[in-house]
Amino acid sequence: xxxxxxxxxxxxxxxxxxxxxxxxxxxxxxxxxxxxxxxxxxxxxxxxxxxxxxxxxxxxxxxxxxxx
Numbered sequence: 921x922x923x924x925x926x927x928x929x930x931x932x933x934x935x936x937x938x939x940x941x942x943x944x945x946x947x948x949x950x951x952x953x954x955x956x957x958x959x960x961x962x963x964x965x966x967x968x969x970x971x972x973x974x975x976x977x978x979x980x981x982x983x984x985x986x987x988x
Contacts, residue, residue, distance in 0.1 A: 924953070926953070933952065935968060935972045945966055948965060
């Protein structure tokens with residue numbers, strides 16, 4: 921899914937950047953331009969970046985804790 925329409929950045933690209941060491945919105949903006957144009961993508965990009973940095977077992981625990 922496209923997260924940043926202004927720069928054409930997808931959620932997969934953000935996850936890949938996180939796995940390659942990107943750990944902040946500032947760095948994501950510098951490297952990919954995310955959040956630098958209109959800013960509408962910043963919240964979603966931040967969530968994806970944060971989710972990508974969370975250990976898998978915590979993601980699973982959060983998923984299981986949510987009501988169906």
